[in-house]
Amino acid sequence: MSTASSTPGTHSTAMRTHLCGDLRLDNAGQRVTVCGWVAHRRQHGQSLMFVDLRDHSGLLQCVVDGSVDARSEYVLRITGTVSVRPEGTANPGLATGDVELTDCSVEVLSTATPPPFPLDERADSVEEGTRLAYRYLDLRRERMQRNLRTRSAVLGALRSAFADSGFVEVETPLLMPSTPEGAREFVVPSRQFPGSFYALPQSPQLFKQLLMVGGMDRYFQLARCLRDEDLRADRQYEFTQLDLEMSFVDVDDVLGVVSSAVLAAAGAAVAGSGRAMPPIERLTWHDAMNRFGVDKPDLRFGMELVELTAIFGNSGFKAFAGAPAIKGIRVPGGSATHNRKALDTLTDRAKKLGAKGLVWMRVAAAGALESPVAKFLSAEELAAIVTATQAQEGDLLLLVADEWETACEVLGQLRNDLGRPPAGEGELRFVWVVDFPLFVGVDATTGRPKPGHHPFTRPHPSDVEKMESDPLAVRSLAYDLVLNGWELGSGSIRIHESELQQRIFGLLGISPDEARQRFGFFLTPFGYGAPPHGGFAFGIDRLVAILAGEDNIREVIAFPKTQSGLDPMTGAPTTVDERQLRELGIRVVVPATVPQAAPSPRPAAAS
Incomplete structure (x- = not known):
């Protein structure tokens, strides 16, 4: 093995001086050694080859004179000089994009069978069972x-x-x-x-x-x-x-x-x-249910439940008159995004969640409310709804009249369905x-x-x-x-x-x-x-x-099970040797009504 002289990085070992992703302009002129996997290889004729070497810290472009048999996922040890990339060739999307390794010597530490899927962001679209069957390859990805x-x-x-x-x-x-x-x-x-x-x-x-x-x-x-x-x-x-x-x-x-x-x-x-x-807030269970409809509220967005019961104390609308609780939510801009079919779908969803029904109201100009039930409500009741929900033109209002806990839970689920952001977006709201x-x-x-x-x-x-x-x-x-x-x-x-x-x-x-x-x-x-x-x-x-x-x-999780409880990589769960069962005094009896799991796909052995 060749010896490299440089200022060692914090991850230096007997085989390397630096990690691939750690090299910057400050390292220019140093002679270093890095180890990793071939992420990409680009051959320019017979005299020049570019290798993107990858370890857990990132990618490093290595310029190799001549040609080396270094295919995808081969494990290499490369010694070279850290050089500033030529003008116009820097890669701002790469942490090491201002530098490259030149005057390289290459040692192949391990060859590799071509992986069954690309080990980059394209693997996100690969079927999960395949990723888990080859989890040891999936783990090499930056994500x-x-x-x-x-x-x-x-x-x-x-x-x-x-x-x-x-x-x-x-x-x-x-x-x-x-x-x-x-x-x-x-x-x-x-x-x-x-x-x-x-x-x-x-x-x-x-x-x-x-x-x-x-x-x-x-x-x-x-x-x-x-x-x-x-x-x-x-x-x-x-x-x-x-x-x-x-x-x-x-x-x-x-x-x-x-x-x-x-x-x-x-x-x-x-x-x-x-x-x-932000700092961790505190809510009582009752307040969480009353405001958000769930006991695990997502505070990253509004659409809080609004108390409307008192508005309809003497209502002539039978569905509201005498209801234990009437609550509502305002969906900002929801009128434009919910046609009649979408509203029918929301109503069906509310019924499946346990509500007797769902009242929807579109907010038109000047606070007018358009709804199949609007004709059954007085002008005072309609105005009070707009005031209580702080409704604006173009909004959609959803109301449930039921037992307090049912009204809260149904609207809480609809609130999450309609407004909850993806996991990685917004603040961390404990x-x-x-x-x-x-x-x-x-x-x-x-x-x-x-x-x-x-x-x-x-x-x-x-x-x-x-x-x-x-x-x-x-x-x-x-x-x-x-x-x-x-x-x-x-x-x-x-x-x-x-x-x-x-x-x-x-x-x-x-x-x-x-x-x-x-x-x-x-x-x-x-x-x-x-x-x-x-x-x-x-x-x-x-x-x-x-x-x-x-x-x-x-x-x-490094090695999880699929949603069906299988491990495609190891094949678990598996049967147990009959000798072990006898030693434990166990006889296996599988009920005829229990469906048998199909054998898990196991990766083929590398050639």
Whole structure:
């Protein structure tokens, strides 16, 4: 190997002095060595060849005298002199576009089979299954490199922030008892105890609370969690969450620590991008629903829900008269973009979301409202609608009359459908949603209230006296962190007293015997002195996806599954050898009604 003399870069090794993307005009005249993959090769006759060499830092143009067998994705080591590009040949779209490597010597470190798709932005249009089947090639692309390095920056900033705040990083078990009252679990058979199974953790919830009983005071973990749930853009079987728990705290303490850490992580990820990041706001659950129609509001755009109920207190329009709640949204400029067919589609959408119907109104000149129902409303009612919604000519108004929660939820979904920007656009709008209901409705079979969270969530101290008399009015000390309409995570202050815990169990219909059977290993330690404590957990994958401007968390995970749960690269899930099954005491019985997954496409071996 030839030796290069230069001022080494920060990534210098025995084989290179600099990264491809690090060289600038300041390096002109230096003799350097770079290593990477051939992104492009342009041969000019027999005497001159241009090679664009790529590593994770970027591209560098190398001018090679003569011809070298260096095809697409060959791995090369090139030594040359950093030179200013000739006048008129600089490339302003490239970070290294002012320089090139000349007087080059080339060493082929590895040959390569032609890749099945181009390893640049053109791969974005390639079918996802193909990209995942060759994920190791997909990862070479600038987009994927950027996303995973953003993820690394987020993880590093979070670890640093929590360590600086006195948290101790503790790893909790991956093999634990089954807790089937949560999401569907992945189970692992025990060889030593045939017929018994471990469960893979859906979260470290129980263990982290026991760490507080153990006096750890402040715990955090970048925890791997698994849930056997249907996959979608923001969900994978296995995911990473930042998990934490704190002793002797209230809601403000937890929110303060998490806010500082998340803002530090977001700042590290978007540094230099120009994306604005206002302070984290706070909304109660009721206000979030009332203003935005969802408990994970996207604050990047307006179109807030407007309260209209009082306008129609004595209305002659039967659909509005006596309705528990009437709410509306204003769609700026929506009259021009919604013809009658589009309005019918919106009405059908509202009905599918649970509304009895949808009233639409176009705002014409001088604030006049054009609508099939306008003839049923008085002039005073029409004028009041315009005033309340601040309607302007050309706007579209959408109204729903129904139960309060239904009206909010339907308009909230329509608001997102019509106005929500893509993930990578606009500001980063974090918001805490607090004071969630402790119970969400009543079980039709048992007549008992249904918990809104896990049964260890602490009720709001102002509402404890209502638990038996009016449980649906009880708020909880639970909180969610939302970013640009995505729920990042949730947490709560926990119940640490046995008496209050038993009251909650009683409301849920869980007897003392059943509580001991289901939660005994968790509740028994609390009898030895449990401190007041609370915690939080949020999804790293979702946070990084938003910071990276991606709509799908698969784009920020190195080796994800497809939406059907398959791994095209490894072929997982696969069958297990019969010998292993016998050793575990397991016989596989596949119900005839269960469709069999087609074998995953596996990449051909390189020739």
